[in-house]
Amino acid sequence: MFKKRFVCVLLLLAILLAACGRGATPADDQVTVGFAAASAGWPWYATFIETLENRAKQAGWELTVLGADGDVAAQVNQIQDLIAADVDYLVIGPVDGTAIVPAVKDAHRAGIPVIIIGNTVDEEADEAISAVRVPDDYQMGKDSAELMVEALGGEGRIFVVEGLPGQPAVIARLEAYDDVFGETNIEIVDSQPANWDSTKAVEVTEAMLTRYPDIDGILSMDGSMSPGIVQVVNERGLDIPIVGLGGTASELALVKDGSVYGTTCMSPGANANAAADAIEGLIAGRNVEKFQIVPSPKTTQENADQCPGDW
Template sequence: MKKKIRLFSVAAAFMGMVLLAGCNSGQEANGGENTERVAVVLKTLSSPYWKYVEAGAKAAGKELGIDVTVVGPNSESEVMQQVNMIEDQLSQSPGALVVSPTQPDTVVPVLEGANVPVLLIDTDADLKNKTSFIGTENYEAGYEGGKLLASMLQKGDKAAIVSGALGNTATDERVKGAKAALKEAGIEVVAEQPADSDKTKAMSVMENILQKNNDIKGVFAANDDMALGVLRAVEAKGLDVKVIGTDGTLEAVESILAGKLAGTIAQSPYDMGYEGVKNALAAIKGKKVEKRIKSRVEVITKENAQEKLEFLKKIVE
């Protein structure tokens, strides 16, 4: 009988240890607190720019000891795929949601149904339950790009603009800013076409533009992938056309150093991802979060491209 009691006691102790381990499985070493989870839904994960945002978000998660999930559609034109991803992440009950909405009007109804803090990065939206917006003032970025392009041209020269996907407010605002700066400088914008933030599409779009306007002297592209696509079309024709991009990706900076791309307006995507997660955790803990957190823009030309390249290589290692 004593042997049976001893066996029962051992079994009970073992079960207690299993239950305790189960309770502690969601805890971290940092004070024994439950690990918070932040879901991050980007416009895509297929371009270098969004890889920098992802790197920043994951770095914040690692540093702060929280679980960070980063997802994104196959391309920026996959609006409904992004909506589905947002719904999927919300169904998993994260502590907070960080989103860069591709098409804000389509995404907002889903976000307004969220019962967790919602932070927007890169692209803002008219969202009632928005905790914060973290990102570049895209009009300002576009204006700087237009100003940079105009400084390389003569008054009266012709230019073209290659925009992003229809309804993408971030690239739309950049285009508005660039057009304003070019107009002020007396540069005539003779063509404007969307290329969905895609390199291959931008090359095709630029080929079409050049068929009707082979005297173009400059192009502003609303992101760097499109700028590089435009550059391919220009080089194939053997033309001397100044091409300015936006975002400051590694490939674009390398192209600037090689004397190909004329310049880019660099955002701070790594910082956006990092600050998005950092402020999401603050919101989860009930701390005050600024309604608008502005990230800087930087004009990149051959003069400062090497320094930018070294920084970019460091964050993607």
């Protein structure tokens, strides 16, 4: 009898010790996620990061965010830093879809699943990527160009205020503009970068309106730049259509009051949730769809209230 009781006590003690051991080291089982952002300061990325942080908190992940401020070399180094930190999952918002390919492959070799958001990466890295959650930049460019065709009746001279030169999003949108306007009598007389910066957009717009005082319309490649463009146009007393892209809160207000003819609705919150859903699926071992487009519908006064304007 004593022997049976002694064995029971030992078993109970072993269970208690095991339970205490699990409770004492919860960090050992915590999922770590690294996010290499093109920039932590750009408005779109700021909302993306906030949403991803909320999802990480809900799921109990440890999230590390590094922002490259639009610098390709800095982003490559930051990706390598996250690989060295041995994160469990790596989310990347590329500055340049070509330059980061070797780093993406390094992450894959290290056994780290890679999730691409915001901008696409060259096909050369496809096998090293677990999931892609991006808006369709070509389609958004096409939608914006079609809005300009509608606003101008298919003819006129316009200029474009671009984002950061060389980014996949910029390249795809410019290609879409050319394809749409090539079927019309609308001519892009100039296209200059403002690097997704509202202050820079004002400077670029002022310079181009001085150079092209008889311009018929302006395409803004990003919603964060549209308010600055509207400001300059109003200061000069011009009545020309401005078409945006992105659907920031400030841009949507201008769509609603008619200052901006139309835009597209690109939600960073929706993109962040799509990325977090992909991570959750990978953690659970589910068959995660590799490529998903995050919707970004054409937006005008008629449907502007349906766009979240979350950046």
